[in-house]
Amino acid sequence: MGRMLVQSIHTAAAVRTARTNNTLPVVCLGTCSGSLGVIGGLNAKENQFGVIWFDAHGDADTPETSRTGFIEGMVTSTIVGRCWSQYTAQTPGFAPIPEEHFISVSLHEFYSNPGPGDNLSVGTAVSKPVIDKLGFDRSMAAALDLLAPRVSSVYVHVDTDVLDPSVLKSNLHSAPGGLTVDQVNRGLQMIANQFEILAVSFSSWDPAVDPNGATIIAPMIANAAEAALGSHPRL
Secondary structure (H helix, E strand, C coil): CHHHHHHHHHHHHHHHHHHHCCCCCEEEECCHHHHHHHHHHCCCCCCCCEEEEEECCCCCCCCCCCCCCCHHHHHHHHHCCCCCHHHHCCCCCCCCCCHHHEEEEECHHHHHCCCCCCCCCCCEEEEHHHHHHHCHHHHHHHHHHHHCCCCCEEEEEEEHHHECCCCCCCCCCCCCCCECHHHHHHHHHHHHHHCEEEEEEEECCCCCCCCCHHHHHHHHHHHHHHHHHCCCCCC
């Protein structure tokens, strides 16, 4: 966690510099916890924005609910202030994001391998059962419409294990039932059509698991950057 904190502080500084220079922060992270630095760099203490989180997992455990103590399984609950508040306060600019400003997308691993007492997600869930019932586009549109009256800008994080393993087995935590590249790309464009995208990040690709992953991920990053650059704050 000490190394994570150092990473977050450096990431926050880089993101802050990019925003000051009127450029788009596109951040490639080893793990999802690096998103704490992105939020700090966007200065959540002074600016109100939402977070849209694509992931196979909810990452919504806390030290009290986790069966393993795996800190990467607590990232979204940390972002919304359920835990580790003294720890995150050490990253300049970080402040908890209100849960009503948070959307979690996919979360399909929970449904393929649920465990007793698992915390599924924070915020509004565009989860696999909802997607299976309504379709991806309708599910996303409903969640974005719910968020739109609350914030005009967002930070978008994509854990690459949100993709189904048939598309990309991004790491050892990949699970069946995930999204396609087209769904993620469409989701990003839908977000850009309604919100200003302040920053985007991609995380958790392990090249030891899928050495060819860059051929999938790099075009997705380029698409995300293009969508974000075309996004505009609502008047």
